Amino acid sequence: MIGSIAMGIVLAATLMGMTLYTLVARGRTEYLTAARISTHVAIWAMFIGAGTLLYFIFNYRFDINYVYEHSSRELSKPLLFASFYASQEGSFMLWALFTAIVAIFLIPYAQRQRYEAPVMAVYLAVFAFLAIMLVAKSPFESIYSAHPGEAPAGFIPQDGKGLNPSLENLWIVIHPPMLFLGFTLLAVPFAFAIAGLLRRDYQGWVTTSLPWTLGAAMVLGFAIMLGGFWAYETLGWGGYWAWDPVENASLLPWLITIAGVHTMLTQKKTGGLMKTNIGMTLLAYSLVLYASFLTRSGVLGEASVHSFADPGNLAFTLLVSALVVFIGFSLVTFIIRWRDMNARGGDYKILSRETGLSIGSAVLGASALVVFIGTSAPLVSKKVDTSFYGNLHIPIAISLMLVNALTMLLKWKQTGIREMVRKGAISFVLSLLVGAILFMSGLRDLDYLAIAVAATFALIVNIEIMAKLMKSRIGFSFEGGRGSMKPRLWSAFKWSFSLGFLGLIIASKGDYYKYGDLIVAYGPFWIGFLAIVVLAFTLIGYPRFKFDKRFVGTYIAHAGMALFILGVIASARYEKKQYGTLPQGEPVTAFGGDYTVTYSHHEFSEPENYHFVLDIKDRDGNVEQARPLLFWTAFNNHTEPIRNPGILKYASKDLYFTIVGIDQKGGIPEDSLTKGQSIAAFGGAANIKFDEFDFSQEERAKMMSQQPFRVKANVEVIDAKDPNAKPIPLELSVTRNLKTGEAKEEDVKVPGTSYHLRLSELRPNLEDRSKSKIIIKMLDDANPPPPVKEVLTVEAFVKPYINFVWAGILIVVVGFGFSVTRRRREALTAIEKAEKAYEKILTLRAASDESKEPIASKVHHEKNQPILKKKKRT
């Protein structure tokens, strides 16, 4: 009830705020306060709504349909939190919640940038769209109104259905929120672009929105990587990216945003590419909406495993209308302003950094185009093979890396070809050398070689420039003696924390599930260490680390990208895959003798988890354990297990094991016999023939009433070696108890031999008695059966340099972080400068023409008006 009301208020307040801000933007500044109040009402109502849903989830309110469908009592606290956004309604809720949170930071920023009214008007329109979705498909619907007729009013189920178990792990708590935060942040540059268009400020908005664009790209990129990592760590198919439409849908806006970042930088330097930048920014957000449409409307039903189910007509219509309204509005505004946007200084020399940036953007655009085509194919009843993406990304990756390396060697405006060659020659020769070494070591695929050389080139160039930049900007100094305490304590903490974290990673060998135990075990030592460091730093002095990170962001990000691409191709090209059958306790060699794998035992844990412990011995005799997991759950009615891989992490590679199946080998040999059939047994020493079974009416009645019942079967055993031997008739029997599942098999010795027979099961054929079967067990005292053994079938991978993939992206994210800080500072300086210049004009004007209308009122009037054409930057 409270939740639904809150959602209603959010919708009303966002629409109200949007209208009021629009009025303010058109000069009716008296509504500014009201507009801000509306926005804050929307924000707070959103918090209340989200809080209510969270409250329902944590209090197991299964009378709320959403909670019933996606949560359950057995979920741990973090997973309960995750069930908040487990499905359509909740994920819109999360998205809207982030929109509200980001608004809190956006309002003061936009206000500072003199952009509040138009930006907030657009941003609130986005917020309103989310609110409409939440009102139309409310997560607060009760179970009786969701299932009319099935559940009586007031009915509260004991437990909910729970989450899909293959998703139940750490990453569901991190990945989706990251993704939605990225989507939310992309709305900000979108709002700035529209506002810039409306104000005819085609230059200033770029500087203003750049930190947000970079921030969105950072968060979204990180989120996409987390998704890949999640798939790799838990799904067990050995990969991290499958070009699934849902994955692609999140990649598309990211690619366009990244492309946009590069052209925005070009515009900042040269003033050109105005239309491109506005277009890119509008496109990036349109693609966010397109992605939501694809994944939530049910159109991908057949093409993707993990798109949402069909949400119903209303939601579909709303999604389509949102797509039409936002894209339509963007397009119309863009076209109206087309003639007005005359690029200034758009002509730049071929051999300059800005040209390189533009080409880089174009290549990224090409990548986006490929992904777009492949992802949209299901809309026209087609699908593309994943090789489509792979093949086309070979030329893309090569050109991207080459363009990156060459561009970094160029200066803004113009560079002579000789200078470029001089700067890049060594790096290029080095990367060719790497290529040659790879060729010598047996790499003959031209595409892999080309990508490897190009990526190495980019990596070296970026690292080289980074090193040069850092030379003067990084350094240590030692602050001895006595002085203020604060920097000492802070420094002591930073050093101890960094060392401790490093130790944690090394000690756990990358297995983050061990962090908890390690922290508990070594935490006290760390505290002791911290105390010593604090003491030493206070008494003796402390090392000071100087790091000017302003200009390195770019190079860090690009070096990370190059590393990522190297990781992708190395882990793909040098991957080894093998299936293995592992009888318990028997060492089996794998990967050409590089490893010996022994299935040792399995460990059971609550509720139904089986860890299969594999001992992996390498050539040097070191033994490590991999622990792939199988678990059963009620989610799929215990029909089959869910798999999680066991991964052994090394610095240069991963060993990856997934269980394909378990079987049993050995034990007492069994065979089945149809009536009248004769089979060879005991290694051909005897023949056994099944004559007739005896399952009397009386015993049948016992079976019906769940009492123990006895079944008999008559067989004949003939010595196969002696042609004159007479058949020996035997009566076998088994007593079964259906209640307890017990079966008592009578052991019958074949006279004059060392053989025993047991009846294990009778499978009567009710339609045709002559087709009835029995299953018998055959024992030989002289030749005891091999012990029962579990046999595990596993799929094993060696994944070399997979860590480059993760490390590469993390480095990219760090680089983006530095760039966000730098561009934010620039945006703030730019507005300060512009304000000063404007004030100067005002005073000058006030001094020169007193005769015209009083300036003071004009100032007031223009506070939120397009007064500021920011100074063109050089």
Next chain:
Amino acid sequence: MKKKHIIALAVALLFIGIAAFALVDNKIDYADFASAQGTGKRVQVSGEWQKDLPTKYDEQSRVFTFSMKDHKGNVMPVRYVGIRPNNFEIAPQVVCVGKVEGGVFQVTDIQTKCPSRYEGAAPKS
């Protein structure tokens, strides 16, 4: 038109040409058994698993065989080499990609559609 525009246009056209070629080469049509018969093309067929017809998974060779009924009601045996897909038993619908060869649908990719599906991860990547 300046020279660089012409170069850019040429490169773009070249790339679009390559992309179009790759698209034709790699596309997989949605089809049914009747229309896929004898074409030898890779197609996607969705349908239902026939529970009462023989279904077998051999853990040694990892060959998974079962029968599937497409939306036109034709039934065909399906052969797949690989890990048995998750949630196969409870999936009301199975989506397979492969070629029809000699009366058997030789499949390289199976997806199962569960009643509750992979609802969990939002747009998961």
